[in-house]
Amino acid sequence: xxxxxxxPLALLWASLGIAQVSGDISFTLATPSGRTQxxxxxxxxxxxxxSTTSPGRYAVWxxxxxxxxxxxxxxxxxxxxxxxxxxxxxxxxxxxDSGAAIGLPPPPLPVxxxxxxxxxxxxxxxxxxxxxxxxxxxxxxxxIAGQPASTLTLRSNTVEIDVVPPEAGWAAAQFEQAVAVLxxxxxxxxxxxxRATRILRFLETREAAGALARFFEDGPSGAQxxxxxxxxxxxxxxxxxxxxxxxxxxxxxPITYITLQP
Numbered sequence: 326x327x328x329x330x331x332x333p334l335a336l337l338w339a340s341l342g343i344a345q346v347s348g349d350i351s352f353t354l355a356t357p358s359g360r361t362q363x364x365x366x367x368x369x370x371x372x373x374x375x376s377t378t379s380p381g382r383y384a385v386w387x388x389x390x391x392x393x394x395x396x397x398x399x400x401x402x403x404x405x406x407x408x409x410x411x412x413x414x415x416x417x418x419x420x421x422d423s424g425a426a427i428g429l430p431p432p433p434l435p436v437x438x439x440x441x442x443x444x445x446x447x448x449x450x451x452x453x454x455x456x457x458x459x460x461x462x463x464x465x466x467x468x469i470a471g472q473p474a475s476t477l478t479l480r481s482n483t484v485e486i487d488v489v490p491p492e493a494g495w496a497a498a499q500f501e502q503a504v505a506v507l508x509x510x511x512x513x514x515x516x517x518x519x520r521a522t523r524i525l526r527f528l529e530t531r532e533a534a535g536a537l538a539r540f541f542e543d544g545p546s547g548a549q550x551x552x553x554x555x556x557x558x559x560x561x562x563x564x565x566x567x568x569x570x571x572x573x574x575x576x577x578x579p580i581t582y583i584t585l586q587p
Contacts, residue, residue, distance in 0.1 A: 349379040350434070354462045354481035357443075364491040365455055366499075366528045369446040373400070373462060373481070376439040383477075384431040384470040385440045392448040393554040402449045403461045409454030413447070413558040433470040442466065447527045451558065452488050460484045499524055500532050507540050507548065518545035526555035534561040538568030 353374040363369050375385045389398045392414065404410045434440055452458060462481040469475040506512065506521035522540070525533040537555040544552060556565050 350375065350377040350383050350467060350477070350479070352462075352464065352467070352479040352481050353439075354460070354484050356484060356486070361485065362487045362489060364495060365452070365488055366491060366496055366530070368523065368527050369452075369486065371444055371446050371460070371462070371484070373442045373444065373464060373466070374439040375434060375442070375467060377434045378436060380436045381433045381470055383434045384468050385434055385442070386431055386466045386468070387440065387442050390442060390444050391551075393550045397449065399464050399466045400444065400449065401463045402446060403463070404450050404452070405459045405461075406456070409452065409456065410458070411451045411453060412449075413451040414554060416557055430468070430471060430473050434467075445523065445527070448523075448554075451529065453529070453560070455488050455490055457485060457487050460486060496528055496530055497532075499528060500530065500536070503533075504536050507536070507544050512545065516547070518548040519551055522548040522551035522555060526551060526558050529558065529560055531561050531564055534559040534564045535568050538565050541569075 353376075355372045355374060357370055357372060375383075377383050386399060394414065446460065450460075461483045463478065464481075465476045465478050467477040467479060469477075503521040503524040506517050512518055522537070522544075525536050533555075537552055537559065540548070541552045541556060542549070556569075559565055
């Protein structure tokens with residue numbers, strides 16, 4: 326696994342729990358409602374909050390909040406300690422995004438109101454054993470307003486979270502609910518299938534691995550990127566390969582270029 330290493334000064338900022346400020350702009354990392362405890366295999370939602378005291382000077386990209394490739398466009402996360410922590414997409418075939426446009430330049434960052442970008446930590450970092458972890462973010466989402474190429478790199482404060490073993494039956498219930506959503510045919514145009522796939526992806530259980538392989542290509546089209554990434558995320562590689570081989574051998578299943586990707 327390759328996690329970026331912070332410089333000593335950045336670690337000092339992190340240890341003090343202070344958001345890094347670049348002159349007149351600040352970047353703060355937080356959890357919704359200040360939550361600090363999460364189950365093993367549960368999504369860890371983080372909020373990246375940006376604020377400024379200079380009207381019209383800065384803007385913040387709010388797109389690209391999911392990660393299905395090796396090198397994410399904007400954000401990186403440092404988790405300490407590193408024992409039991411892995412980059413879930415270190416082996417995925419897609420290393421970088423296409424470099425294509427990511428939309429119109431964002432509007433200037435308002436004064437007196439923070440812009441909040443929400444991400445799931447699990448898409449960047451997989452925590453695979455219980456414990457207390459310190460999470461710090463680095464981002465290049467901030468630009469000079471009207472100048473998309475003029476990025477600023479900011480480092481956040483540190484957030485502490487406790488990851489605990491889930492209660493009996495929790496993982497099974499999450500699995501059943503997610504599969505039930507993916508089996509429905511009336512949700513093709515909603516975001517529910519993608520959210521359900523993300524639940525399976527974060528669970529990282531043997532059963533979840535089989536479901537990811539089952540719905541890959543045959544499941545909702547809006548969930549395919551998450552399904553593809555989930556196959557690489559799962560620590561149950563043997564089960565994934567066996568399920569994919571069974572699918573390839575099925576006489577009624579076509580073979581596509583996606584199936585043949587490494």
